[in-house]
Amino acid sequence: MSMYNYVFRRVGFMAVTLFFVTLIAFAVTNILPGDVALLILGPNATEQSLEALQTQLGLNRPLYVQYIDWVVGLLQGNMGESLRFGEPVAQLIAERLPRSMMLAVAATLVAVVLSVPLGVYAAVNQNEAPDVSASMFAFVGISMPIFLWGLVFILVFAVWLNLFPTGGYVSPSEDLVGSLTRLVLPAGAMGFALTAYIMRMTRSSMLEVLSEEYINLARAKGMSQRVIVLRHALKNAIIPVITVIAFQFSYAFGGVVVLEEVFFWPGIGRLTLTAIQSRDIPLIQGCILVVALIYMFSNFAADLLYAYFDPRIRYGGDD
Amino acid sequence: MATEQETERGRFTITQSQRDRIARFVRKFRSNTKAMLGFSIVVLLVLVAIFAPIIAPYPIDATNIEDRSQAPSVEHPFGTDDLGRDIFSRVVMGSRISLYVGFGAISGALAVGAVVGVVAGYAGGLTDEILMRVMDAAMAFPPVLLALTLLVVLGPELSNVVIALAFVYTPYIARVSRSAALAERNEAYVEAAVARGESDSRIVFSEVFPNCMAPMLVQGSLNVSFAILAEASLSFLGLGAQPPRPSWGLMINTGRGFMETAPWMLLFPALAIGIAVVGFNMLGDGLRDVLDPKVEAIE
Numbered sequence: 001m002s003m004y005n006y007v008f009r010r011v012g013f014m015a016v017t018l019f020f021v022t023l024i025a026f027a028v029t030n031i032l033p034g035d036v037a038l039l040i041l042g043p044n045a046t047e048q049s050l051e052a053l054q055t056q057l058g059l060n061r062p063l064y065v066q067y068i069d070w071v072v073g074l075l076q077g078n079m080g081e082s083l084r085f086g087e088p089v090a091q092l093i094a095e096r097l098p099r100s101m102m103l104a105v106a107a108t109l110v111a112v113v114l115s116v117p118l119g120v121y122a123a124v125n126q127n128e129a130p131d132v133s134a135s136m137f138a139f140v141g142i143s144m145p146i147f148l149w150g151l152v153f154i155l156v157f158a159v160w161l162n163l164f165p166t167g168g169y170v171s172p173s174e175d176l177v178g179s180l181t182r183l184v185l186p187a188g189a190m191g192f193a194l195t196a197y198i199m200r201m202t203r204s205s206m207l208e209v210l211s212e213e214y215i216n217l218a219r220a221k222g223m224s225q226r227v228i229v230l231r232h233a234l235k236n237a238i239i240p241v242i243t244v245i246a247f248q249f250s251y252a253f254g255g256v257v258v259l260e261e262v263f264f265w266p267g268i269g270r271l272t273l274t275a276i277q278s279r280d281i282p283l284i285q286g287c288i289l290v291v292a293l294i295y296m297f298s299n300f301a302a303d304l305l306y307a308y309f310d311p312r313i314r315y316g317g318d319d
Numbered sequence: 320m321a322t323e324q325e326t327e328r329g330r331f332t333i334t335q336s337q338r339d340r341i342a343r344f345v346r347k348f349r350s351n352t353k354a355m356l357g358f359s360i361v362v363l364l365v366l367v368a369i370f371a372p373i374i375a376p377y378p379i380d381a382t383n384i385e386d387r388s389q390a391p392s393v394e395h396p397f398g399t400d401d402l403g404r405d406i407f408s409r410v411v412m413g414s415r416i417s418l419y420v421g422f423g424a425i426s427g428a429l430a431v432g433a434v435v436g437v438v439a440g441y442a443g444g445l446t447d448e449i450l451m452r453v454m455d456a457a458m459a460f461p462p463v464l465l466a467l468t469l470l471v472v473l474g475p476e477l478s479n480v481v482i483a484l485a486f487v488y489t490p491y492i493a494r495v496s497r498s499a500a501l502a503e504r505n506e507a508y509v510e511a512a513v514a515r516g517e518s519d520s521r522i523v524f525s526e527v528f529p530n531c532m533a534p535m536l537v538q539g540s541l542n543v544s545f546a547i548l549a550e551a552s553l554s555f556l557g558l559g560a561q562p563p564r565p566s567w568g569l570m571i572n573t574g575r576g577f578m579e580t581a582p583w584m585l586l587f588p589a590l591a592i593g594i595a596v597v598g599f600n601m602l603g604d605g606l607r608d609v610l611d612p613k614v615e616a617i618e
Binding site for chain 1: 459461463471548549551575582589597
């Protein structure tokens with residue numbers, strides 16, 4: 001299978017998945033206990049006013065009509081209006097999404113900065129003390145949920161050492177320093193939790209490259225260890241690492257739902273929780289859909305990278 | 320006659336080789352430090368959960384306002400919480416919740432995921448496409464978000480957490496089982512079964528299935544740790560176990576409000592989660608080393 005065919009097939013799969021995702025988001029919020037009209041008007045609403053609103057919102061139409069209507073609206077960028085905020089859902093999400101992105105990107109950066117050097121260092125000192133301690137460090141990182149690392153980081157760096165604020169968000173355009181100091185702890189906590197996989201991949205990829213013929217040749221030619229490792233080996237070893245980083249980004253994005261609650265970070269994660277708590281159905285639908293979409297697309301991008309760099313995936317087919 | 324004899328002999332060799340395989344597995348498992356360490360932690364956890372009412376020195380809901388927010392001491396090894404409840408007792412009893420959710424959710428995911436995966440892998444074609452695309456759709460959601468969404472529908476309750484997480488982890492098990500079944504499909508014993516005229520369902524469930532168990536077990540034990548983490552996250556968000564249940568995630572949620580004055584309220588349940596997760600992770604990793612000859616060859 002050529003690369004084009006592969007991409008084509010994957011795009012096809014994604015279209016199908018996308019359909020299922022909209023179906024799930026729609027279904028979940030439509031089997032919710034509690035009628036939207038009742039939620040809007042409150043328990044004291046009269047039968048008549050309920051019926052009027054149901055007609056107005058189109059809630060008494062068949063479900064498939066409502067679904068098609070909803071999807072058509074989505075395609076036009078119309079996600080409905082939030083019951084709680086009285087604002088368009090799309091606008092609420094557009095306002096908070098960049099903040100979550102900022103957090104996920106920063107966390108991935110932290111993870112890369114920590115894990116790639118650590119992985120290289122571990123590979124060069126295979127099975128020796130630095131290797132073992134690097135593995136331990138990474139293992140500790142994945143042994144607790146991200147939100148717990150968040151709390152531990154708050155306890156140590158904000159409460160005990162008083163180095164950073166405990167949470168909150170400031171727009172970088174208003175106060176860059178204040179914004180960055182509030183980013184350090186959540187990004188650090190999540191980055192730490194993501195370190196393990198990238199480090200493991202860097203380590204094993206480096207080990208593989210370091211055992212290649214041309215590395216021995218470079219050694220025989222008398223090149224220094226530093227030049228061999230950094231200039232020759234790392235360049236070739238980094239390719240599979242990049243794909244793992246792409247997967248970790250989507251993982252980070254999936255994790256922001258919980259992390260934002262810990263750090264009072266007003267992104268799409270907290271918006272989702274607020275929507276759930278106030279049973280704001282259009283907002284729940286919108287949030288679920290947007291988060292799933294971004295998660296899906298970044299996984300898709302990672303898959304493509306993976307296939308691009310590793311021809312075995314393509315030529316071996318799906319089996 | 321000749322064929323029957325051959326089949327008899329064939330069956331005998333299978334059982335013999337199976338016995339050998341089990342013996343080799345036990346030997347390799349016992350010499351694998353990671354697997355043994357993980358196994359010990361898991362066994363210890365299970366024992367703590369079983370004997371929790373005997374181990375816990377105080378009832379989990381015994382409030383004592385005079386003793387509230389006490390630092391760890393001889394009477395209260397993990398200190399007391401904001402209502403004067405003994406944290407050690409609550410952490411010990413909380414192991415039951417974590418293991419209930421972890422094992423419960425993954426048993427459910429294994430039951431459904433394994434069948435879906437093996438059937439998809441063995442049948443191939445359209446059946447495979449349809450089943451796996453549905454699994455893909457479920458995997459398109461971040462796990463915690465999907466569980467959260469399902470809990471909105473089902474209602475925040477512990478048994479619903481088990482159902483939601485079983486649903487979330489089913490596709491992961493299905494994927495692994497499918498690729499295992501794909502590999503088995505072309506094996507000689509399947510061809511032999513087809514030649515014997517056995518029905519598809521018999522081949523799938525009594526021949527292919529048992530040979531796909533190893534990767535399912537590895538994935539399952541790794542997923543138990545994910546499910547334990549997820550339960551903690553969901554209870555932390557207020558959508559999982561409800562007070563006064565001693566869920567570790569819930570205890571952390573309460574403890575976060577007392578971080579400055581009583582950090583032990585947060586630290587001990589956190590430590591418990593860490594230990595449980597490390598245990599199942601090590602067991603899963605170790606099992607993979609032991610069961611997968613490829614990994615062994617690389618290392």
